[in-house]
Amino acid sequence: MTGSTGPARLATRRSTMATSQSRMVADAITERTGRAIELVLVTSFGDVTKAHLTQLGGTGVFVNALRDELLADTVDFAVHSLKDLPTAPADGLVLAAIPERDDPRDALCARDGLKFADLPAGARVGTGSPRRVAQLAALRPDLVYVPIRGNAETRLGKVASGELDAVVLAYAGLGRVDRLADVTDVFDPEQVLPAPGQGALAVECRTERRDGDLAYLASVDDPATRLAVVAERVVLAELEAGCAAPVGAHARYDADGRELRLRAAVVAIDGSEAVRGERAATLDAVTDLDGAVALGRDLARAMIADGADRIVAAAFAERDTPSEP
Ligand SMILES: NCc1[nH]cc(CCC(=O)O)c1CC(=O)O
Structure with missing residues (x-):
């Protein structure tokens, strides 16, 4: 078994964002438990392929390589965004901890300090995410949305070079690559719902080791964050949509009122149509994951009854049809 002597081995993707967030988790565990941890950099398929992300089938391209290392026991645990x-559980693996979430919102990084409302008609806005394009197009159909890939630094470089007027990225990720100074506007979740789980991290390990030699991973678990992201991810799973689908969801657990409140949106890629919903449940225990699942399922089913599944299917059909070059 790895890690029984010497520092524990934490598997991470190689990007600045991934190593930065993995280092944050490692430091928090070390601070709370005294455990020494070293980072093991793993190259994932999503990091090397040039294909457009929405064309990769979405789920798993960033996580499978880390999971292979876990299952081979060459590392002790992994940190993912x-x-x-993917919403489906992985055989033999478990999310041992979900640390407290960072800011879940999407952020605009525009030239000349421009806010979203101030971008001129026809301005070129880069984002590779159908969820972002759909919601932004609903607000500003007069802008041009340009699919882009690459890490956060590469994307920001396209604004600096003048190739794009703005890019939209996760606020939390920008913080982790120390680029919050580039943010010129932040989207209210009322207008642009974040991706399910955005801003949160997952600590994954082999199931059989969670309550054994890796029990210390629980030191960084935040039950309120777990409750919220479980509800968000159930919406995605019920809609049979993956990370490449135009689905936004955000939940928060209010410990004082003991209320879990969930909002979700499914928006057509051109922004022309949307199904939105909101629902809350009183959960007396922050550990009531069944309650979170029920809330997510109820909301998703109500949205499907309103036509959300049709919008998701249309978005996937669009993805599978190659567009003009
Ligand atoms: N899909 C890539 C990815 N995965 C997680 C984040 C941001 C950090 C987070 O949400 O925790 C990003 C980049 C982005 O969306 O801007």
Whole structure:
């Protein structure tokens, strides 16, 4: 078994964002438990392929390589962006901890300090995410949305070079690559709902080790964050949509009022149509994951009754049809 002597081995993707967030988790665990941890950099398919992300079938391209290392026991645990994790559980693996979430909102990084409302008609806005394009197009159909890929630094470089007027990225990720100074506007979740799990991390390990030698991972678990992201991810799973679908969801657990409140949106890629919903449940215990699942399922089913599944299917049909070059 790995890690029984020497520092524990934490598997991470290689990007600045991934290593920065993995280092944050490692430091928090070390601070709370005294455990020494070293980072093991793993190359994932999503990091090397040039294909457009929405064309990769979405789920798993960033996480499978880390999971292979976990299953081979060459590392002790892995840190993922929760947003990138497929909703289906992985055989033999478990999310041992979900640390307290960072800011879940999407952020605009525009030239000349421009706010979203101040971008001129025809301005070129880069984002690779159908969820962002759909919601932004609903607000500003007069802008041009340009699909882009690459890490946060590469995307910001396209604004600096003048190739784009703005890019939209996750606020939390920008913080982790130390680029919050580039943010010129932040989207209210009322207008642009974040991706399920956005801003949250997941600590994954082999199931059989969670309550054994890796029990210390629980030191960084935040039950309120777990409750919220479980509800958000159930919406995605019920809609049979993946991370490449135009689905936004955001939940918050209010510990004082003991209320879990969930909002979700499914928006057509051109912004012309949307199904939105909101629902809350009183959950006496922050550990009531069944309550979170029920809330997510109820909301998703109500949205499907309103036509949400049709919008998701249309978005996938569009993805599978190659567009003009
Ligand atoms: N899909 C890539 C990805 N996965 C997680 C984040 C941001 C950090 C987070 O949400 O935790 C990003 C980049 C982005 O969306 O801007």
